[in-house]
Amino acid sequence: MPELPEVERAARRLRRVAVGRQIARIELLHPALQRQVSALDVASLTGCTIVAVEQQAKHQRVVLNDGRSMHVHFRMAGDWDVGISDDALPRHARAVLSLEDGGRVTLVDPRALSTLQIFAAGAIPKARLGPNPFSKQFTADWLGTALKRRRGAIKPVLLDQGVVAGVGNIYAAEALWEARISPRAIASKLSAPRRLALVGAIRIALRRGRGTRSRYNEAFEGRFRVYDRAGEACPRCGSTIRRIVQAGRSTYYCPRCQAR
């Protein structure tokens, strides 16, 4: 369940149990993962110590004591399950990381789209990523530059990790609602005040995602403002929330608050 807040949480969970521990064994259970990493490479990880778990946008990087690193991307549905080696494997377990101390971290992913790669020491892959949405680099000015040549609708552009790193389909819709910007507004035509509103709105939506993850909070606050709520009333104006498709993805928005 991975956009920025979810990946942040997952990385923290992994960090807590894995940093400073030695790898007893890694097993890849799904053919798609086995295709990505050779059996030899997997075996070579045994005995390595995990020295850090870094996370940037939706990317996670497990740094080993020999300088190599294991990169994990959850794609649509990945997550970490943390337990001990005696536990029964969780449903949809795709890879298992067993630690010397008996801990076990399992990559669970019903859709099996997650990716896992091993990089040699010093290899600096990293997709081209825009600023972290909470950093001071992420400003209305930055958006001005990033959106200048984008003549398409703003919503699909927000999914471009080079514009802002970590925003996905849900929070793009939520942020646009928050900023009262139509998902179909032409990206390059957003005024400076609207870009400023969007910067703030992205932070608000993501922060809400950070806080609103527990079942209690979800029940208390409701899930999202517009995402997955087609046909329901806009929490701000009461109009009926609509679903449209942009770039092959669902977009939810309020036609009144977010008029063009």
Place this chain on the structure above:
DNA sequence: GGTCGCCTGGTA
């Protein structure tokens, strides 16, 4: 920019 493929599961 839009569409497809990767994979599997949940739901109408």
Place this chain on the structure above:
DNA sequence: TACCAGGCGACC
């Protein structure tokens, strides 16, 4: 059965 799913790289 058909459609949908919080991502993204490859393709036109």
